[in-house]
Amino acid sequence: MPAPTNAQLVEFYKDMLLARRFEERCGQLYVQQKFSGFCHLYIGQEAVSTGSLNAIRKGQDYVISGYRDHVQPITLGMTPREVMAEMLGKATGCASGRGGSMHMFSSKLRYLGGHGIVGGQVPLAAGVGWKIKSMKEDLVILCFMGDAAINQGQFHEALNMAAIWDLPCIFIIENNLYGMGTAISRTCSLNVLADRAKGYNMRQAVVDGRNVLNTYAQMYEIVEETRKTSKPILVEMQTYRFRGHSMSDPQTYRLKEEVERERQQDCLQTLRDHMVAQKVATDDDFDKWEEEISEIVEDSVTFAEESPEPELHTIFDHVLAP
Amino acid sequence: MAIISLREALRQAMTEEMERDPTVFLMGEEVGEYNGAYKVSKGMLQQFGPMRVVDSPISEAGFCGLGVGAAMVGMRPIIEMMTWNFAIQAFDQIINHAAKMLYMSGGQFPIPMVIRGPHGAAHMLSAQHSQCVDHMLVNVPGMIVISTVIPADAKGLMKSAIRNNNPVCFLESEMVYGKEGEVPEGEYLIPIGVGDIKRKGEHVTLVAWNKMVYVALEVAEELAQEGIEVEILDPRTLQPLDENMIFESVRKTHRLVVLEEGWGISTIGNYIVDRTVTECFDDLDAPPVRVHNHFVPMPYNETLEHEVLPNKERTIEAIKKVLYR
Known part of the structure; x- marks a missing residue:
């Protein structure tokens, strides 16, 4: 694997x-x-999106995920405008205001959604793997899921099928330690979640999802290996969300000290320290990027707020395809 | 025209479509080496190979979801459920994923996919293997539901279903896979959403589908001896429903009986009666009557099972009721 160039480091950080x-x-x-x-x-888990999705061929390889899905499409190349407009349910959103927060989609970017039923997207990924294999394509699919998804029956069924048929699926558990408010240690008998792979005679990997350079390096190897062998893999991405499960989460299930400890490993600060140490960027650069990003985000909000509501007469559009 | 069985008609439709479109594949339990639990896919593995006729693990939710994912990226899967009873395992994939994908993606991801298998009671299989889910499926926007067992209809509609760009639930019946009928050879397509008049009659409209059509035909034959002419309507597609065919018939006969398999609470029959009463209120000479299963899990015992199912005797009784005989 080629080490990331300085330009890539800047790109990852931004x-x-x-x-x-x-x-x-x-x-x-x-x-x-x-x-x-x-x-x-997605706050706290950014290195997972940036590290993984920069390791694939964007727009060719497929990506599917659960409902913590605002960030991954942006890493893939969707404009923040389209995501923010979808958050506000506007006609200009990436799902025309039909999907909302949990259902970002882009056929152009091969981002197959944002899915709201825990684990429901995992068999879909096997289907995409089936197509890649059937059509003899040189592609892979990345399937993101939260840690709690591994307790769903559909997860088991999908991984078993991917294993028996050698489908080029990369199943990624974003292990942020909690399924909503329940610690994964209370709902899964394994200490290492990736060990579920053993039951399917499947390759497995544990990836440091808190440091984007590690994430990128490990995912790059995994993606290319999967592309070459067409053998699935179960990846446990170790990460942490700094905020609640959703906006209505009082977070009584974890200690403030734990969150503080995790914040010491903030992926943004870790990369910044690395870039400063390597003299890739100066404080001025970081200030400049902060400003640039702030403008992009504000522009997305303005765009979303000024965008039209979907028209009422379109309510029956897309129930059935022509 | 060749006379072939329902299972052969379905096989012919799938085979022809797989020959013309390389993105079509058949996946399900026992469809390949075993030649199909009910022999619908007999010989297809030999013709198409294991990447197109695929023996799945017993994982209904999993392989149905695999079909949804494959359909999102351009394949046209035919997912065989050994029966629709087992498809209940896959209802999350059918209802939450297949049916919703196009809409919640703002029109970006159509799901061209057929989910097919036998539906309803067979014979003495008891409670878990003898139920109907058609009324649940038709109440979900984003899907087409076809229920037909007449060989020619099954062929023409299966071909249309495979070519359709939406999830199509296709309901068959293992009781009549061997029943034969004339089936046109080669290209034969029946449009989705168009019903068929199976027998013309003046006195009463009898709506029935799937294997209840055969019960209806027996009933009509018997009542003809008494001078009662029954018009039998087979909607063939349940979602969307050919309502106009029903309204036109009721405007002629002024009487409606719906014969449907399955429990009688919130059913397709309810919907047909509701729509007919709304649209044809002044045309009706009697309150419509529905014939359906008794509201019990299916008992194993043969005599009890016959009593639970909507049989010929209860249908004749219903028809006489709307005729005030």
């Missing part, structure tokens, strides 16, 4: 910073009641 500021702004808008419904923020 992608994670955009993710962080975008999500913070989403949280504010939610509190201001600019939109409603559910809102699951």
Whole structure:
């Protein structure tokens, strides 16, 4: 694997910073009641999105995920405008205001959604793997899920099928330690979640999802290996969410000290320290990027707020395809 | 025209469509090496190979979801459920994923997929293997529901279903896979959403589908001896429903009986009666009557099972009731 270039480091940093500021702004808008419904923020997990999705061929390889899905499409290349407009349910959103926070989609970017039923997207990924194999394509699918998804029956069924048929699926558990408010240690008998792979005679990996350089390096190897062998793999991505499960989470299930400890390993700060040490960037650069990102985020909010509501007469569009 | 069985008609439809479109594949339990639990896919593995006729693990939710994912990226899966009773395991994939994908993606991801298998009671299989889910499926927007067992209809509609760009639930019946009928050879397509008049009659409209059509035909034959002419309507597609065919018939006969398998609470029959009363209120000479299962889990015992199912005797009784005989 080629080491990331300085330009890539800058790109990674800016992608994670955009993710962080975008999500913070989403949280504010939610509190201001600019939109409603559910809102699951990605804050703390940015290295997973940036590290994994920069390791694939964007726009060719497929990606699917659960409902913590605002950030991954942006890393893939969707404009923050389209995501923010979808958050606000506008006609200009990436799902025309039909999906909302949990259902971002882009056929162009091969981002197959944002899915709201825990674990329900995992068999879908096996289906995409089936297509890649059937059509003899040189591609892979990345399937993201939360840690709690591994307790669903559909997870088991999908991994078994991917294993028996050698499907090029990379199943990624974003292990942030909690399924909503329940610690994964209380609901799964394994200490290492990736060990579930043993039951399917499947490859497995544990990836440091708190440090984007590690994430990128490990995922790059995994992606290319999967592309070459067409053998599935179960990846446990160790990460942590700094905010609640959703916006209505009082977080009584974990100690403030734990969150503080985790914040010491903030992926943004870790990369910044690395870039400063390597003399890739100066404090001035970081200030400049902060400003740039702030403008992009504000532009997305303005765009979303000024965008039209979907027209009522379109309510029956897309129930059935022509 | 060739006379072939329902299972052959379905096989012909799938085979022809797989020959013309390389993205179509058949997946399900026992569809390959075993030649199909009910022999619908007999010989297809030999013709198409294991990447297109695929023996799945017993994981209904899993392989149905695999179908949804494959359909999102351009394949046209045919997912065989050994029976629709087992498809209940996959209802999350059918209802939450297949049916919703196009809408919640703002029109970006159509799901061209057929989910097919036998539906309703067979014979003495007891409670878990003898139920109907058609009324649940039709109440979900984003899907097409076809229920037909007449060989020619099954062929023409299966071909249309495979070519359709939406999830299509296709309900068959293991009781009549061997029943034969004339089936046109080669290209034969029946449009989705168009019903068929199975027998013309003046006195009463009898709506029935799937294997209840055969019960209806027996009933009509018997009542003809008494001078009662029954018009039998087979909607063939349940979602969308050919309502106009029903309204036109009722405007002629002024009487409606719906014969449907399954429990009688919130059913397709309810919907048909509701729509007919709304649209044809002044045309009706009697309150419509529905014939359906008794509201019990299916008993194993043969005599009890016959009593629970909507049989010929109860249908004749219902028809006489709307005729005030």
